[in-house]
Amino acid sequence: MQEWCTIESDPGVFTELINAIGVQGVQVEEIYDLNDEQQIAQMQPIYGFIFLFRWTSKGEKRECLKIYDQDLFFANQVIQNACATQAIISILLNSPQIEIGEALKNYKEFTIALDPKERGNCLGGVEVIKTAHNSFARPEPFIFSNEKKKAKEGDDVFHFVSYLPFKGKVYELDGLQEGPILIGEYQDDWIVRAKEAILKRIQHYQEKETAFTLLAVNQCRKFKANKILSSSQNEILLTLKTLEFMGVELSEEQKQQLIELSNQQNIEQELLQESKEELLNRLNNANNRIQEAQIILSEETAKFQKYKEENSRRKHNYIPFILELFKMAQRKGQLEGLLEKAQQKQQQKLQQQPKK
Known part of the structure; x- marks a missing residue:
């Protein structure tokens, strides 16, 4: 095995x-x-x-x-x-x-x-x-x-x-x-x-x-953020449709948002029971959740990219490259000098360490 x-x-x-x-x-x-x-x-x-x-x-x-x-x-x-x-x-x-x-x-x-x-x-x-x-x-x-x-x-x-x-x-x-x-x-x-x-x-x-x-x-925080993003977008869509149905004049930004999110979903009856102020508050909260979710998605995407790069380095075999560097230094007559410098640095570190 x-x-x-x-x-x-x-x-x-x-x-x-x-x-x-x-x-x-x-x-x-x-x-x-x-x-x-x-x-x-x-x-x-x-x-x-x-x-x-x-x-x-x-x-x-x-x-x-x-x-x-x-x-x-x-x-x-x-x-x-x-x-x-x-x-x-x-x-x-x-x-x-x-x-x-x-x-x-x-x-x-x-x-x-x-x-x-x-x-x-x-x-x-x-x-x-x-x-x-x-x-x-x-x-x-x-x-x-x-x-x-x-x-x-x-x-x-x-x-x-x-x-x-x-x-x-x-x-x-x-x-x-x-x-x-x-x-x-x-x-x-x-x-x-x-x-x-x-x-x-x-x-x-x-x-x-x-x-x-x-x-x-x-x-996974990306998975969680995407779920929040999807549900919040759905809530915004339904809220905007409800406001429009109630005869409330939407801003140009809200109209554009409605166009971008619009699909075949129907207005939920419970939303019709809320006041204009409550609906606008619902809309504001949903937009805030979207912004927070987008920040998390951005942070997590960057973190996962870092993970990918670090793991790639962990798995890569650098030994042939290092051996080739040693060979080149030897051919140029520099290897002995490099080794002496490395030994001197190591000795300095040991001398600087506090005695136990």
Whole structure:
């Protein structure tokens, strides 16, 4: 079986990976502060959190469920380096409001009757997922053996887990554990319970530990903005038609807007019951929502273009170019001098570092 590579904890990487396995209308965004209510509100609806932390063999003992709702999809992590993709899939497969696509549908249906370990094993056979994951492999200049590189004591090893709501309860899904971890029940806002658990988890580590990343898997903001844009345009059309029907003189701008939006829709009877002032207020609010949606679309388009460029650089193999530069420098007799300068700069950096 082909090995799975390690992948970078980056929202652009995870968003492209989700799209590559056939899931649309979902993106990943980084959360810098769980107490930033404005950022959380802008991301809604949030389907789950992905939490990255430095893993140690001496981690705290977790209490896992042995008996739990069988509709909750949980799989053990059997494949080395698959924890990032597995954390994403755990959220996607436990969010019924997401259209997960053909590959994940087939995987879920095929493994639904299997135990968590076998589900983890089967993940390695889903070619679409494995290919999407390994598309972010970093080019290696030299390969010395076919042996797997195993982490040693003291190496930096990072792990991904998921937090998500399911049928009124919040769970932590960690493929390295025996089963799901129940965080607790919630009434209205599952994020409050998840936030408590994540902050408590962070406090278990030493104060000097800062290697944490929190990512939200949420509805694509472009998808959400387009829905707002469409519904607001529809509301403007109906409101303008109602005003025109009531004999209200429309401005030239409103007439042009009516022409641009006009179709075969009929006037809604409830709008006829509103006053002119109420209709104009409705019109103003709809136009404001359109402006906000257009700003979001512009920002998200720029962000996704940046993701595309960054991911292209991640996947590109620069090694032949670098080797060719070294050859050219050697032919021109400049390589030795460049190496000396690099060594001097490195020595200066070391001297400038504060002594421990």
